[in-house]
Amino acid sequence: MVKLTGLKKIKTAVFISGTGSNLKNLIKFSKIKNSPISIDLIFSNTSKAKGLRFSNQFNIKKYVSNFKSAKIAETKILNLLNKENIKFICLAGFMRILSKSFINEFNGKIVNIHPSLLPKYKGLNTHIKAIQNKDKVAGCTIHFVTAKLDSGKIILQKKIKILKKDTPTSLAKKVLRQEHKLYPLAIKKIFN
Numbered sequence: 001m002v003k004l005t006g007l008k009k010i011k012t013a014v015f016i017s018g019t020g021s022n023l024k025n026l027i028k029f030s031k032i033k034n035s036p037i038s039i040d041l042i043f044s045n046t047s048k049a050k051g052l053r054f055s056n057q058f059n060i061k062k063y064v065s066n067f068k069s070a071k072i073a074e075t076k077i078l079n080l081l082n083k084e085n086i087k088f089i090c091l092a093g094f095m096r097i098l099s100k101s102f103i104n105e106f107n108g109k110i111v112n113i114h115p116s117l118l119p120k121y122k123g124l125n126t127h128i129k130a131i132q133n134k135d136k137v138a139g140c141t142i143h144f145v146t147a148k149l150d151s152g153k154i155i156l157q158k159k160i161k162i163l164k165k166d167t168p169t170s171l172a173k174k175v176l177r178q179e180h181k182l183y184p185l186a187i188k189k190i191f192n
């Protein structure tokens with residue numbers, strides 16, 4: 001993994017598909033003096049992603065390309081990432097699966113946040129599954145991205161108690177609050 005040298009922050013892109021609360025949180029983190037990263041590009045596979053508004057708000061370049069042809073989209077993104085000298089990618093609610101060849105281009109430099117205690121509940125609907133299975137704990141995971149969905153090396157995890165009164169919605173909110181704490185910690189752990 002790239003080590004932080006001197007005062008230069010590592011140019012980072014955040015990939016989103018939706019609200020972008022993790023994106024906003026990462027942008028705020030990136031502005032702290034001892035953050036190892038700067039956020040220099042926001043990518044979304046849909047122009048409907050609410051999180052794209054943070055591009056204007058924080059003056060960060062954005063790029064949208066749908067994944068109707070994943071191959072074409074990925075080629076365009078790779079060109080842009082190279083042009084912008086992006087060295088690190090954070091997936092934050094990004095709802096498309098990246099190809100093996102794309103991941104290989106950024107081997108060990110793409111991380112993802114997943115709202116479960118991996119390896120439990122890969123994929124979608126993690127909170128519904130946890131409640132249906134009457135789990136006592138839920139949580140979130142930051143992991144390196146490999147070609148196998150939600151399976152790369154785990155960087156950090158945070159556990160959260162599931163209460164009897166919790167619904168998938170209330171649990172999602174609680175987990176999201178922890179996600180916002182965990183993502184910066186994981187990035188510090190990678191680079192420091």
Ligand code: GRF
Pocket residue numbers: 016018019020021022023051092093094113114115176179
């Ligand atoms: C988060 O719960 C993340 O773990 C999941 O999608 C949600 C995205 O939330 N993959 P936001 O767009 O960052 O608000």
